[in-house]
Amino acid sequence: MFHGCCCTEDQQVEMITVHILDTLQEEPEKEEPKEEPKKEPEPIKQEPKAEPKLDKPLLVHTFSVSVEKSAGPLGMVLDAKSGALVVIRVSDGTIKAYNDMAAVDKKIEPNDYIVDINGQTTKDNMLREVKEATGTLTLKVARPLPFTIKINRGEKPFGAGLKYQEESCFIDLKEIRDGALKDYNDSVQDSKKAFLNDCIIAINGKSDTPDKMIEIMKSSTKFEVTLVRPSRIQLQAAIV
Secondary structure, X not given: OEEOXXXXXXXXXXXXXXXXXXXXXXXXXXXXXXXXXXXXXXXHHOOOOOOOOOOOOOEEEEEXXXXXXXXXXXXXXXXXXXXXXXXXXXXXXXXXXXXXXXXXXXXXXXXXXXXXXXXXXXXXXXXXXXXXXXXXXXXXXXXXXXXXXXXXXXXXXXXXEEEOOOOOOOEEEEEEOOOHHXXXXXXXXXXXXOOOOOEEEEEOOEOOOHXXXXXXXXXXXXXXXXXXXXXXXXXHHHOO
């Protein structure tokens, strides 16, 4: 069903033979060095290598943008999330004027995450800076790397609890239930799974409104889902 709302290498251990002097042999109770061979360093050899994090941040690009806020519009439609403002689209205004002059890898584009504005990093404080700040706005932007999964739904439901805003182009994955998505996750290694709080940004390579993307998933037995994996900690750590 669809539920939506608007070691390191082995160490070489050198075994040392302790030669007891004749004077010490007269006092066997003091021959502590004889116990040294019992010390076993093997557990050090068994130290396991750390497992790589499988839910590591999928980021390919972060950058900063500084613009002068004018009397005109900033020119961005934003989707406010818990730890970022997601760019839905760029329209006429300050940001479009900046984009027209910026290098390709410094343009602000749809699906970019704004994670800091003038040092503010919470959703509410960043929105306040957008609305109330005068002079220079400095934005830190993170662009997640999309990844795609292939779903063969057949007669099963997709099996996900989804959350979105009507005008957004993102669908948040909030719950995974019995269905095609869970079957997919069970069939692949962790690095290829979809996780809670991943965001769906396109179906069959096309980004659209959430309602239209959900309709494609409902009406199709096979489809591709493009997601990004943002999180507040991952995004902010990537630009420190």
